[in-house]
Amino acid sequence: MTVTIAVSSCALFRQETGDKGAAFPFVKALTMVNQRLTELGQAIEERFKIVVTHTNSKDRDHPANNIEKYKLDIDQVYEITGEKSFVDHLNEIKPVLYLSTNQQNVREAIIAGYGAATMYQRDYQEPSDEVLRVAFDGDGVLFSDESERVNTIDGLNAFFDNEKKKEDIPLKQGQLHTFFRELVQLQQKNEKNCPIRTYLVTSRGTVSPGLRALKTLKAEKLEINEAFFLSGAPKGPVLKAIKPHIFFDDHLPHIKEALENGVIGAHVPYGVKNE
Template identity: 70%
Template sequence: MSNLKRKRQSSTERRKHKITTNSEITMTSFTIAVSSCALFRHETGDIYFKGVAFPFVKALTMVNQRLTELRPAIKDRCVIVVIPADRQDMNHLIKNIKIYNLKIDRVEITGEKPLLDHLKEIKPVLYLSTNPQDVRDAINAGYGAATMFQRDYHEHSDDVLRVAFDGDGVLFSDESERVYKDQGLQGFLENERINEDRALELGPLITFFKALVNLQQKFILQNCPIRTYLVTSRGTTSPGLRVLKTLQGRELEINEAFFLSGAHKGPVLKAINPHIFFDDQTPHIDGALQYGVIGAHVPYGVRNE
């Protein structure tokens, strides 16, 4: 495990926890920040239960391990940072990270520092929390972020990281959703037909998605432990073609795409069983949760105004 830090520890305690100072960690463009309230369920007692973000974080550590085995000198990887919840007991948090053998790179020292100051320092491509206001603040500040919900979920295997994305309002901007809101379904379909060859603007999680694509490319000729999915309500005619052309034009490869033409996303997501599914619409997140799928709400765009 990489090293963790706690403010004003004695030298003995620093040796015990193998603390790494902030300056000793070089943050990369692949930094993932996770609030401890998403990583663990803070039940009574010293031992925390696994939280809703736990499977995703565990799978990320597997990817890092595979990269290290493949190319020991590699620098591109996911740097995982945990940001404790307010008044979190740091000793208990560090203890539980060790109990679950999570390869966390860094635990932030919260103190009185605002969340956005932490994010500005570590520059994550993704921030996950169960606190909706913190997530909205992160989105408004320009960071990819999503709200998670502490629910029961299906178990996941640790051999492949599976990440599923909605399209509009997540990977892409909400420009087409605004047309739908103003002009209805027919206006939306006509807009997509007219603009089929014009790429969609990119959305709040595109940097995170690009990071996954970059990591996948490190496993050329190897069994890649990352799979990405697009699960969208768009159909297979012009709306779907515009998405595919946007991905192709921007050289963004996705492993599988599902165009559901407005059908319920839950059954498809249950079959995929992703470690995390991102969507900007709460009804789709609720549908995923009903099927035991870990859903994360991206509060971005016209659907969330």
């Protein structure tokens, strides 16, 4: 099982300086996981395939130079040309996750059915490479925005009533569900020594809203390492304590909060919060 992750060179490296970009710690941790899985004796298919996309045709070697400089084990540098649409290029790569600083490309990827998120070049505290830590919001990311839509349109009380009534009905899949499932499957195949940890950091509370989220994961036999149900409290302090390599959320203020706490946030522009 090869899990293809596509990252634009503008997210991996800062274009002005060639320094490490917002996606660098995440990609570096992916290469660490590949190395550890190899040491555990896994077949070559049991790994991440990392593809760096590049659009600057005037300086084609720019990402390659930085990849060599930082000794990153990248599988492919893929040039995006004007000869066909961006989505056609993605259809060739077939990533389960695409990361870029280009908001338009990210939106096109999501419309085409790919998990995608926008990165923001800010200062961050580079996490340790011992374990890949990935944090997810729930609604609009792991799950669809169906409940969030009720909250936004009809209010908080309607949301609580909806979640209580539908507590045993699994939520539909969100934009990054496939990526999360691939992480879980890698964990399950390497149960004792897998260097991956996943986190759910959601504004849902611990009663029916939280129970519905957990029951949804259980129904799909997807285990998450740690879940934080914050009942609307700020996410920043929890994220700062977790120190994830990347945090995905559909609500831009939560991404800004993560960035303010030195955490690398990636915005998923999907659902009612982004209409």
